[in-house]
Amino acid sequence: MEAGGCRYQFRVALLGDSAVGKTSLLRRYVESAPGTLEREPEPEPEPAPTVGVEFYSRALQLRAGPWVKLQLWDTAGLERFRCITRSFYRNVVGVLLVFDVTNRKSFEHIPDWHQEVMATQGPNKTIFLLVGHKSDLQSTRCVSAQEAEELASSLGMAFMETSAKNNCNVDLAFNTLADTIQQALQQENIKLEEGWGGIRLINKTQIPRLPSRKQHAGPCQC
Numbered sequence: 001m002e003a004g005g006c007r008y009q010f011r012v013a014l015l016g017d018s019a020v021g022k023t024s025l026l027r028r029y030v031e032s033a034p035g036t037l038e039r040e041p042e043p044e045p046e047p048a049p050t051v052g053v054e055f056y057s058r059a060l061q062l063r064a065g066p067w068v069k070l071q072l073w074d075t076a077g078l079e080r081f082r083c084i085t086r087s088f089y090r091n092v093v094g095v096l097l098v099f100d101v102t103n104r105k106s107f108e109h110i111p112d113w114h115q116e117v118m119a120t121q122g123p124n125k126t127i128f129l130l131v132g133h134k135s136d137l138q139s140t141r142c143v144s145a146q147e148a149e150e151l152a153s154s155l156g157m158a159f160m161e162t163s164a165k166n167n168c169n170v171d172l173a174f175n176t177l178a179d180t181i182q183q184a185l186q187q188e189n190i191k192l193e194e195g196w197g198g199i200r201l202i203n204k205t206q207i208p209r210l211p212s213r214k215q216h217a218g219p220c221q222c
């Protein structure tokens with residue numbers, strides 16, 4: 001994963017209906033990066049609906065060893081921002097398709113979100129992961145893990161349940177997507193291309209050296 005003193009940046013977007021928890025999931029992931037101050041987190045204000053696209057980043061050590069920088073795009077789920085968010089799809093290599101396990105409509109809309117990305121895809125393949133979010137809300141769940149697994153496999157992607165509230169599988173979801181992108185790159189299913197922002201070579205000094213990534217999924221109540 002190193003080429004002439006450079007390493008890779010993967011650009012990843014979170015897509016899904018409004019209020020499924022994309023911003024909360026991303027914030028949890030970025031704030032739990034190794035090396036960030038370890039103290040009880042301040043209670044966060046309720047996230048307001050995302051306007052257009054917001055950007056985050058985090059360095060990550062892949063399972064195979066090397067470090068990559070993830071550039072993370074949090075997109076608005078509200079329909080009125082769709083023309084803005086659509087313009088970003090072509091320049092991502094990975095997508096977390098997020099639904100809320102307590103909101104059936106958000107699950108039913110997943111094939112539409114998938115189709116939106118597929119319709120704008122260039123020669124490079126986008127790697128998807130289906131995420132059933134808010135897994136802490138078991139009593140109001142209305143989408144089973146089994147039917148989500150079936151949808152994921154029909155769309156050719158893996159499935160995982162997460163909770164930002166319980167910090168369940170949050171790191172695992174992003175790490176799994178990044179590892180899958182790296183494998184696709186290694187197998188040349190995805191290639192670096194001039195003018196495409198999905199994967200970029202960046203200078204080593206732009207990646208902070210952080211303690212090794214933990215391989216376990218952390219405390220999980222799923």
Ligand SMILES: Nc1nc2c(ncn2[C@@H]2O[C@H](COP(=O)(O)OP(=O)(O)OP(=O)(O)O)[C@@H](O)[C@H]2O)c(=O)[nH]1
Pocket residue numbers: 016017018019020021022023024025046047048049050051075076077078133134135136137162163164165166
């Ligand atoms: N119980 C529970 N609530 C959550 C979780 N994640 C997010 N929420 C709540 O879900 C609501 C919506 O969260 P957001 O992160 O703003 O959702 P979003 O998908 O980014 O919404 P848009 O920006 O409109 O697209 C908020 O009230 C969050 O507190 C979770 O893991 N569990």
